[in-house]
Amino acid sequence: MKLRIDHPFWVRVSIALLLPVMLPIAPLLAQPALPLIKANSTQVRIKDGYVVREGIWTVSPQLKPDTYTALEPFTNKTITFYTDVDSIAFSVKPGHRYAFNILLQGKDTCLTQIVVGNVPNGLATSGxxxxxxxxxxxxxDFVVFxxxxKHEHPGLYxxxxxxxxxxxxxxxxLSIDRPLASSEFAKKILFSISHIQDAHTGTTFTGALVRRYQDSTKLFPIDLYFAGDKAFIVCSNSGxxxxxxxxLSINNRSITAIRQDLFSYLPSDGSIQTKKIHTVNNGAFPFLYKWIIGHGDSLTIDYKPRDKHVRSATIGAELVKNFTCTFDRRASTGKLVDLSFPQPNVALMTITTFxxxxxSNAKLDFRAFLQGSFAEINRTKPATLILDxxxxxxxxDEYGALLxxxxxxxxFNYFTTVESTHKKSTVAENHLLNRQLAQELSFKGKVYILINGxxxxxxxxxxxxTKSNGRAQFVGEExxxxxxxxxxxxxxxxxxxHSKLNVLIPRFNYVNAVKPAIYPDRGTIPDYEIIxxxxxxxxKRDVQLQYCLDLIQKK
Structure with missing residues (x-):
């Protein structure tokens, strides 16, 4: 879906002058009908489409005419001249010119014209x-973004x-000071999104980047696992x-600095780091490293084997199709939802998606699963439930409240408010704003919940x-x-x-019905942090689940 902006805000940005478009300029005859604006100062500010240009134009009575060449792209737009006391605007079209006079200090008439170039032939090519x-x-593009x-994001601040x-x-x-390819411009968009600190805001660019790199770009062929501030090698293409x-480092840059650079382009809610860590741990590192930092056909690394001295090596970059690393870091039963009893008196419910x-594609009825599972739990009466x-x-949202x-x-209350930038939702529009009722089969025993980034x-x-209501203890990661x-x-x-980048902006701001926490910009922090x-x-040891089982046994 393509959307347009009707009344964009101005952007204050100084931009280098373009080479003049070579159009024939015939002398303009003074005409009484020409529009006129007044000026006491020679300094003029120009708004060219979305862009405000300051410090690049002065009134010059000696030039006949004094010509302003419009910025590319040459499209229908509005160009406005602002003097210190007056202004004039023209709706311009490619291939046209527009004349007017500026009366400087009440005595010097300055003949001025705006020239808009033609769209070059062959500009819209497939490449x-x-x-x-x-x-x-x-x-x-950045102004549109x-x-x-500012107009649509309900949680921007x-x-x-x-x-x-x-x-x-x-x-x-203001950092846009030179021509860039779309892939380079995307860095500025993703950097902005990362520092807004809203993980639902994003782009479709990263998916396109992965597809492009998979076919033709040589990447860092080592699979990494980040834990805290350190990174470990779990698979090497060459072995x-x-x-x-x-x-320890890649191309003489520490892994700590590399991690910091990459994280500056990854979205998250608030100051949460765990989601970013899981992103680089799940196969994104070679793509992000190439795109954000860059490298050639070979890379130099420093690393430290177990209980040995630091070593260096030169690694050749490889096409993804030539990667031999197939390390699977996610242990999974393949089931989206499941109920099991891993040890006596303990039920384990796994829910991998809401x-x-x-x-639906897996032909699963979530409501029926919960009803059947809690009926079975009610029948067998385990003392403890682990929810993975x-x-x-x-x-x-409804599935979270239902669970x-x-x-x-x-x-209990679930949401206190749900609102967009245009309106606040009512109880009639979102029933989760209403008081919710507990199920007759609700579990009354001890609950542990396994969580991660x-x-x-x-x-x-x-x-x-669940945390706010004191209904469970949490094991794992934030x-x-x-x-x-x-x-x-x-x-x-x-x-x-122009860049054709797609940006995704969430429409509603949800506020949970929770008690105050220590940190306003964090997630649910586990009672037992296990990394x-x-x-x-x-x-392939599931230490988080095992810790939970051991904890239950001890208690």
């Missing part, structure tokens, strides 16, 4: 998207003050690097409600979604006009 875009096109955020967000966006805009070694489409919500990226109704000991969106909301709520719901998809080591990963 245009790969060609660099000029600074004016990029600035226009910025203005849609959830984690950071308006002044800081506005300064961030202005700084990114020459010992598995389990700690990677997504209605995925469940790791890697559950969310889905239908909690099977744990609640009485009526991919426990996101609806899952994070459910965890926050959730990838915020404790107080998120911006999600319907997504607005816009296509930036798998590289050895746990290599040996």
């Amino acid at each position: 245009q998207s790969e060609l660099p875009l000029n600074t004016e096109q990029l600035a226009m 910025r203005d849609y955020l 959830r984690y950071r003050a308006k002044e800081k967000i506005d300064k961030l966006l202005d700084s990114c805009l 020459q690097i010992e598995v389990g070694s700690e990677l 997504d209605e489409s995925r469940l 919500l790791r890697n559950n990226a969310g889905g239908l 909690f109704s099977y744990l609640a000991k009485g009526p 991919l426990s996101f969106s609806t899952t994070a909301d459910f965890c926050a409600i 959730t990838g979604g915020g404790y107080y709520g998120n911006s999600s719901g319907q997504l607005l998809k816009i296509e930036l006009p 798998p080591t590289v050895d746990d990963l290599l040996r």
Whole structure:
């Protein structure tokens, strides 16, 4: 879906002058009918389409005419001249020129004209998207992106003050000072999104980047596992690097600095880091490293094998199709939902998604699953329930509230407010704003919930409600979604006009009905933080589940 902006805000950006478009300029005869504006100062500000240009134009009475050449792209747009006391605007078209007079200090008449070039032949070729875009096109795209955020994003200032967000966006805009390819311009968009700190805001660019790199780009052929501030090698394409070694640097840059650089382009809610860690751990590192930092056909690394001295090696970059690493880091039964009894008196319920489409495609009825599972739990009467919500990226809000109704000991609130930038939802429009009732079969025993950085969106909301109501203890890692709520719901998809980048903006701001937490910009923090080591990963030990089972046994 392509959307357009009707009344974009101005952008204050200084842009280098373009080479003049060579159009024949015949002398303009003075005509009484020419429009006239007044000026006391020779300094003039020009708004050319979306772009405001300051410090590039002075009134020059000696030039007959004084010609302003419009910025590319040559399209229908409005160009406005602002003097210190007056202004004049023209709706311009490609291939036309527009004349007017500026009366300077009440005595000097300055004949001025605006020249708009023709669209060059062959500009719209099939390879245009790969060609660099000029600074004016990029600035226009960024303004469209910025203005849609300000008009449509309901949680733009959830984690950071308006002044800081506005300064961030202005700084990114001012950094557009040279032509860039769309893939380079995308960095500015993703950097902005990352620092807005809303993980539901995004682009479709990263998926396109992966597809492009898979076919023709040589990448870093080592599979990494990040744990805390360290990175470990879990698979090497050549096999020459010992598995389990700690990677210290790539091309003389520390892994800590590389991690910081990559994280600056990854979205998250607030200050949460766990979702970013899981992103680089699940195969994104070679693509992100090539795109954000870049490298040639070979890379130099420093690494430290177990209990040995630091070593160096030169690694050749490889096409993805030639990667021999097939390390699978996710242990999974393949079931989207499951109920089992791993040890006496303990039930284990695994829910990997609340997504209605995925469940429907697997021919699963989520409501029926919960009803049947809790009926079985009620029949067998285990003392403890473990709920595994790791890697559950969310889905239908109603499913999160429904699941909690099977744990609640009485009526409860789920959301306090749901609103867009245009209106606030009512109870009639969203029943989760109403008081919710506990199920007759609700479980009354002890509950432990397994979470990690991919426990996101609806899952994070459910965890926050459960934590706030004191209904469970949490084991694992901080959730990838915020404790107080998120911006999600319907997504607005816009296509930036020149770079053709697609940006996704959530439409609704959700506020969870929770008690205050220590950190306003974090997720649900586990009572027992358990981060798998590289050895746990290599040996496929589920230490988070095992810790939970051992904890239950001890108690």
